[in-house]
């Protein structure tokens with residue numbers, strides 16, 4: 266868990282209370298996925314169930330050295346499969362409106378912008394809510 270918390274602090278702008286990570290793992294262990302390389306964690310994604318029909322992606326991060334090699338795609342597709350296995354109909358996430366790389370990454374994985382929340386983050390940045398429909 267320590268290495269995921271460390272990677273989150275290195276890859277994400279937002280700061281999270283370390284105890285949240287154990288909490289997310291406990292409530293939905295299958296939504297807590299990491300990539301290990303040479304004994305080190307270089308990527309992670311955390312998703313939770315928000316209702317019997319919906320899921321939410323809370324965080325995703327890949328170590329800067331390993332980006333652009335498909336690691337993030339593998340993580341998000343594996344998490345989406347976990348949601349599909351549970352008959353989840355849609356998955357939401359929030360992303361900072363200035364995080365163009367992440368927005369393009371989510372677009373590539375079928376997410377579309379459905380809302381714009383002003384001052385969503387503590388530092389005043391806005392967020393887009395993006396949604397991926399999973400039902401056939």
Ligand SMILES: CC(C)(COP(=O)(O)OP(=O)(O)OC[C@H]1O[C@@H](n2cnc3c(N)ncnc32)[C@H](O)[C@@H]1OP(=O)(O)O)[C@@H](O)C(=O)NCCC(=O)NCCS
Nearest residue numbers: 276325326327332333334335336337338360366367369370
């Ligand atoms: C977003 C993130 C997880 C993507 O991980 P990754 O391993 O680099 O992703 P992939 O290699 O699977 O890339 C898939 C797609 O993402 C987009 N993408 C990834 N890196 C990009 C970059 N540097 N510039 C623009 N688009 C990029 C592209 O659409 C890419 O498709 P392509 O390979 O056909 O060009 C990673 O960039 C990251 O950790 N960013 C910092 C943390 C963050 O912003 N998290 C999201 C917060 S909501």
